[in-house]
Amino acid sequence: xxxxxxxxxxxIYPELVQFRRDLHMYPELSFQEENTARKVAAKLExxxxxxxxxxxxxxxxxxxxxxxxxxxxxxxxxxxxxxxxDEKEVEYKSRIPGVMxxxxxxxxxxxxxxxxxxxxxxxxxxxxxxxxxxxxxEELPPGxxxxxxxxxxxxxxxxxxxxxxxxxxxxxxxxxxxxxxxAAADGFEIVLYxxxxxxxxxxxxxxxxxxxxxxxxxxxxxxxxxxxxxxxVVLSVCSFIGGGEAFNVIPDQVRLKGTVxxxxxxxxxxxxxxxxxxxxxxxxxxxxxxxxxxxRGYPATWNDPVETAFVEEEAKRLFGEEGFYRMPPGMGGxxxxxxxxxxxxxxxxxxxxxxxxxxxxxxxxxxxDVDERSMLQTGQLFIGALLSYQERHQEAVVTK
Numbered sequence: 001x002x003x004x005x006x007x008x009x010x011x012i013y014p015e016l017v018q019f020r021r022d023l024h025m026y027p028e029l030s031f032q033e034e035n036t037a038r039k040v041a042a043k044l045e046x047x048x049x050x051x052x053x054x055x056x057x058x059x060x061x062x063x064x065x066x067x068x069x070x071x072x073x074x075x076x077x078x079x080x081x082x083x084x085x086d087e088k089e090v091e092y093k094s095r096i097p098g099v100m101x102x103x104x105x106x107x108x109x110x111x112x113x114x115x116x117x118x119x120x121x122x123x124x125x126x127x128x129x130x131x132x133x134x135x136x137x138e139e140l141p142p143g144x145x146x147x148x149x150x151x152x153x154x155x156x157x158x159x160x161x162x163x164x165x166x167x168x169x170x171x172x173x174x175x176x177x178x179x180x181x182x183a184a185a186d187g188f189e190i191v192l193y194x195x196x197x198x199x200x201x202x203x204x205x206x207x208x209x210x211x212x213x214x215x216x217x218x219x220x221x222x223x224x225x226x227x228x229x230x231x232x233v234v235l236s237v238c239s240f241i242g243g244g245e246a247f248n249v250i251p252d253q254v255r256l257k258g259t260v261x262x263x264x265x266x267x268x269x270x271x272x273x274x275x276x277x278x279x280x281x282x283x284x285x286x287x288x289x290x291x292x293x294x295x296r297g298y299p300a301t302w303n304d305p306v307e308t309a310f311v312e313e314e315a316k317r318l319f320g321e322e323g324f325y326r327m328p329p330g331m332g333g334x335x336x337x338x339x340x341x342x343x344x345x346x347x348x349x350x351x352x353x354x355x356x357x358x359x360x361x362x363x364x365x366x367x368x369d370v371d372e373r374s375m376l377q378t379g380q381l382f383i384g385a386l387l388s389y390q391e392r393h394q395e396a397v398v399t400k
Contacts, residue, residue, distance in 0.1 A: 001125060002383065004122065005118050005122060006383070008121065009114055009118050009376060012117060013114075013373075015114075016110045017372050019109075019110045019113060020107055020110035020372060021092035023036065023079070023101065024092045024093075024106045025092050027099045027101045028080065028081055029081055029082070029083060029099055030080040030081075030138070030139050031136065031137050031140065031144075033079055033137070036136075037053060037059075037079070037134070040079065040109060041053050043116075043117075044060070044132065047117050047121075049062040049063065049064050049116060050065075055148050055151050055153055056149075056151040057136055057137070057147050058137065059134065059144055059153065060132075061148070062132035062134070064116065064129060064132070065123070066125075066127050070128025070393065070394065071127075071129075071158040072158050073128065073158065073159055073160075073161070073389055074132075074161070074339070074343070075130065075132055075133065075386070076112075076161070077105070077111065077112035077132075077134055077135065077162075078105045078134075078144070079105050079106070079109040080136055080138055081099050081139075082099070082102045082103060083098055084099070084100050084102045085097065085100065086102075086366065087366035088366075090369070100368075102365060102366070103139065103363045104165035104363070107352070108165065110375055111376075111378045111382075112134070112378075114375060115382050116130075116132050118379070118383070129156075130386060131153070131154075133148065135335075138335055141295065141335075144335070145336060145337075146335065146338045154342050157343055158343065159345065160339045160340065160346075161346050161347075161386070163347070163350055163382065164349050165351075166349040166353070167353050167368065168362065169325060169349055169352070171353060171371045171373060171374060172351060174318075174324060174325065174377065174381060175326075175349035176308060176312050176325075176326070177308075178305050178309070178312075179305065179329070180263045180300050180302055181303050181329060182334040182336075182337065183234075183261040183332065184261065184265075184268050184297065184298065184300045184333070185332070186260040186261075186268070186272070186296050187258070187260075187297060188259070188260065188275060188293065189292075189293045190292050190293075191256075192208040192254050192256070193208070193252065193290065195288075196249065197250045198248060199248035205250045206288050207250050208242060208253050208254040209242055209251065211282060211288055218282060219237060219258075219275060219278060220235070222274045226271075226274050227270065231263070232329070233261065233271055234262075234331050235258065235260050235275070236259055237258040239255070239258070240256055241254060260272070260275070261331040275292075275294065280292075297333055298335040298337050299337045301337040301347055302337070302340050303345065303346050304346060307345065307346050307389075310385070310388055311346045311385045315348070318384055325351075327348070334347065350374045350381070351374060357371060
């Protein structure tokens with residue numbers, strides 16, 4: 001059955017490219033994806049798939065009922081874009097000023113729709129059911145996955161698979177890791193309120209720039225001295241804003257922004273507590289005040305070891321040992337984690353890098369692009385993984 005499905009996927013590839021490029025030309029930001037959701041729903045309906053819209057917000061969920069008994073497998077793709085100006089010189093360049101698909105979500109969406117079309121054409125031969133999770137707002141916390149889960153998108157689902165195209169992996173390779181594959185992604189904003197004054201008379205002020213500098217340095221001790229070195233943590237201050245154009249004026253406040261990345265929930269709690277304690281203690285020492293906003297972002301994504309081993313086996317069968325990449329844990333964030341917290345799950349990466357077409361820029365870059373053939377490889381592994389899952393569980397039933 002695999003070969004028939006793969007052959008059909010190859011046949012409809014030009015249609016996938018066309019749909020992907022339409023999404024690329026007309027991207028929509030997180031929580032604003034009305035037209036995108038409408039296009040996705042219309043496509044699914046055209047395949048004769050049961051569709052629910054407005055799931056958790058902008059989410060679209062399709063249900064394909066197979067003609068044979070079996071389990072229910074969910075496949076997920078996200079479809080939001082980023083507030084970045086598209087600087088590529090291609091015919092499908094974004095037509096929306098300041099908005100572009102700079103992370104590959106258009107690739108994910110078109111690729112999953114291709115899988116939906118192929119599976120729908122062979123539904124009578126298909127065991128079990130397939131749920132197509134088309135998710136909104138992956139890029140902007142609180143994201144769309146959590147709301148979709150709370151709206152019941154995983155009811156009756158036994159396992160979830162998700163994929164992300166990777167511009168740092170060459171076309172033809174698939175990256176899969178076991179255990180934690182993305183980190184919990186938290187953010188913080190700190191406002192320090194001092195006392196402004198003349199730069200020539202610093203003793204009459206409470207200098208928030210010096211205070212902020214001390215805090216930035218002291219926060220580096222959280223990872224290096226307050227957390228078990230065998231536990232991964234990143235704490236980065238990424239923005240330091242304060243003062244004006246004058247060279248001799250001490251401002252009355254500065255603003256710091258940054259991110260914390262962890263895997264372990266206890267470490268996550270401890271880092272948040274340490275950050276707050278350090279900031280407040282430094283302010284108290286000089287008589288300043290502070291306001292701290294700490295936002296919990298997406299939790300870490302855990303690839304179920306049992307399910308992931310079977311997906312890895314399928315990947316090697318499809319692409320060979322040379323096409324398989326052992327993906328190490330990463331400190332990026334991904335709200336697929338909410339699906340993985342509820343069901344056994346595997347999240348994998350599909351290579352899209354191709355220097356021949358200038359598809360070499362990193363994600364979130366104004367010239368980001370990937371080789372569109374990555375949609376075929378994602379589709380093949382989605383199909384292979386779900387058929388493998390059904391076959392294993394059918395064998396278990398027979399054995400019993």
